[in-house]
Each structure stands twice: as structure tokens, then as C-alpha cells.
Amino acid sequence: MSSSRPPQYDPSQYPPYVPPEARRATALPSPEGPDAPPFAPLSPQQAQAAFAELVDPFAPVVSAQAIFSVIFAIVGATLLPIFAQLVSITLGARALRRIKRSDGAIIGRGLALFGIIFSLLCLFAYLALFALIVYGVFSLGSLGAS
Numbered sequence: 001m002s003s004s005r006p007p008q009y010d011p012s013q014y015p016p017y018v019p020p021e022a023r024r025a026t027a028l029p030s031p032e033g034p035d036a037p038p039f040a041p042l043s044p045q046q047a048q049a050a051f052a053e054l055v056d057p058f059a060p061v062v063s064a065q066a067i068f069s070v071i072f073a074i075v076g077a078t079l080l081p082i083f084a085q086l087v088s089i090t091l092g093a094r095a096l097r098r099i100k101r102s103d104g105a106i107i108g109r110g111l112a113l114f115g116i117i118f119s120l121l122c123l124f125a126y127l128a129l130f131a132l133i134v135y136g137v138f139s140l141g142s143l144g145a146s
Contacts, residue, residue, distance in 0.1 A: 008045065065095035066108035069115030076119060081126045085119040092116035 042050065069092035076084025095112040 014043075014046065060105055060107045063095045063099055063106050063108035063112065065091045065098065066111035066115065069095055069119075070111050073115045073118040073122070077122045082123065085123040085126070088115045088119040089123075092119070 069088045072084045072088035072091060076082075076088055092112040092115040095108060096116075099106050099109050099112065
């Protein structure tokens with residue numbers, strides 16, 4: 001297993017970083033001399049090694065389309081019923097295709113499926129409610145005619 005540090009990196013050759021506030025608070029003289037900077041700047045190799053320890057460049061990314069599919073599904077359940085549900089289903093389907101093609105570089109299949117299924121359920125519920133209202137209006141109209 002290869003290390004994330006460059007081969008020439010030797011941490012013992014660099015002084016430890018001490019924030020200027022801590023240096024002023026302790027009021028210790030600098031070992032490099034009175035006119036030395038309060039800390040030594042990082043070399044490009046040190047900065048790259050420090051950043052590589054914090055971030056895994058090969059970590060999978062969550063699909064933004066899947067996240068927006070869930071957001072539109074939840075918003076569509078309350079604010080914009082039909083429009084947001086259709087947008088959520090479209091985004092979820094696009095996210096699933098993209099996740100499948102990415103070969104593991106993009107994740108979020110569960111989010112995309114949730115967005116699609118929840119949107120379909122809400123869409124069917126809203127359409128059933130609309131059909132029930134239309135049926136009720138026509139039934140009341142037929143009662144008044146007889």
C-alpha cells in the first residue's frame with residue numbers, strides 16, 4: 001500500500017506550526033531568532049501531503065440529481081403537487097442512469113429511488129383526489145337534475 005506522502009517528506013526537518021496567538025500568549029523567544037516569522041510556510045510537498053491526509057480523492061460522490069429528486073419529491077408533496085413530482089421523477093431517473101454508468105464513482109441510488117417512488121405515490125394520490133373531486137361534483141350535479 002502506498003503512502004499519501006511524497007517520498008522526500010521528512011517531518012523532522014520542519015519546525016512545528018505554532019499559531020501567532022499562541023506564540024504571543026506564551027511570549028517565548030523564537031528559536032530561529034527575533035526577526036524570524038512566527039511560523040514556517042509549508043512547502044508544496046508538505047501542503048499536498050497534509051491535504052491528502054484530509055481528503056480522499058477517490059471517494060465516491062453523491063449524485064446531486066438524486067439529492068434534488070428527494071428535495072422536489074418532498075416539496076412537491078406540499079407546495080407544487082404535480083409539477084414538482086414530475087420534475088422529481090425525471091431527476092431520479094436521470095440520476096439512476098448516471099449512477100449506473102459511473103461504475104461506482106457516483107453514489108445515491110437509494111436517494112434516487114426514494115425520490116421516484118415517493119413522487120409516484122404522491123402523484124397517484126393527487127390524481128386520485130382530483131378524480132374523486134370531479135366525481136363528487138358530477139354526482140352532486142346529477143342529484144340536482146332529478
